[in-house]
Every structure is written in structure tokens, then in C-alpha cells.
Amino acid sequence: MSRVSVSKSATRTVARNAPLERHTQRFRELRRDLAQIEYFCKGTVLKRMMKCGKAQCACASDATRRHGPYFELTYKADGKTVNVKLSPAAAPLYTTAAQQYRKLKTLLNRLDKLSKTILHHQAKLADSQRQD
Numbered sequence: 001m002s003r004v005s006v007s008k009s010a011t012r013t014v015a016r017n018a019p020l021e022r023h024t025q026r027f028r029e030l031r032r033d034l035a036q037i038e039y040f041c042k043g044t045v046l047k048r049m050m051k052c053g054k055a056q057c058a059c060a061s062d063a064t065r066r067h068g069p070y071f072e073l074t075y076k077a078d079g080k081t082v083n084v085k086l087s088p089a090a091a092p093l094y095t096t097a098a099q100q101y102r103k104l105k106t107l108l109n110r111l112d113k114l115s116k117t118i119l120h121h122q123a124k125l126a127d128s129q130r131q132d
Ligand SMILES: [Zn+2]
Pocket: 051, 052, 053, 054, 057, 058, 059, 060, 067
């Protein structure tokens, strides 16, 4: 009697676990991607050509003769926009870091959604096991 009941509940658990297994697998993949993240930096790197302000300079009348490029990292902190000047050599480093930051955010969002789905499944499973 008790044996029959155990095997029944085991079969049902396996069937219910199928989507959970898939989600768990996906979670592990995303966690692996997360471990691949390199140095990251919130913000955007801007490339700017500037006017020097001298009326006689060619840049005053000709947009193609502006000075630069000058690079800036811009990001928001406490609701304020922060601009940090970057040297031409530093700009590619920060551009890459900003891409990593966006990737990190995307991964975190996916992991968050997936975690909630998995937790929902696990909670249902825990509830059903309690009722048995
Ligand atoms: Zn100028």
C-alpha cells in the first residue's frame, strides 16, 4: 500500500519537474555567462569634436575643422549626469567596459526572471509534497 503510493508520487514529480529542469539548465548557462564578465563600467563613452572658442579659428565657421576627438564617459549618479574626460588611449578601455556593463545588466535581468520562475515551480512542488 505504501509502496504504491510512493511510486505514484515519484512518477508525478518527474513529470512536473520537466519544465523546471529546463529552467534550471538555462539558469546554469546564464550563470556561466555571468562568470565570463570582464571589468565593467556604468555609462556611455562619447566622442566629441569641439570648438575652441577663438573667433579667428577655422573651427568657428567650419564644423569639419573642429578640434578633437575628445572622449568622455557619461553616466548618472544620484540622478545627476556625471562626465569624466578620457584620454584617447583610455577611451577604448571604457567603451569595452561599458559594453560589459550592459551585458551584465541583461544577464541579471534574465537571471532574475528565471529565478522567479524556478522559485515559483519549487514553491508549487513544496506545497504539493506537503499535501501528500
Ligand atoms: Zn578652434
